[in-house]
Amino acid sequence: MTRSLREAVAEEGQPPEVAKQLQAWLLALSEGDASVDAQMQIYDVIRNQLDFGETDAD
Numbered sequence: 001m002t003r004s005l006r007e008a009v010a011e012e013g014q015p016p017e018v019a020k021q022l023q024a025w026l027l028a029l030s031e032g033d034a035s036v037d038a039q040m041q042i043y044d045v046i047r048n049q050l051d052f053g054e055t056d057a058d
Helices: 002-011 016-031 036-049
Strands: none
Touching: 002 016, 016 036
């Protein structure tokens, strides 16, 4: 799963850190260790790392 996640992130042109954060988030969810607040923090970190291809002209 980890390799597939990294490949999908790379295929979409996203930074490798996005795959690492997604992996950590999925692990926390599967282990039941993520409170709602922790989930939202991880979501915000991942969202800020995503490259949406936007420029200042958009």
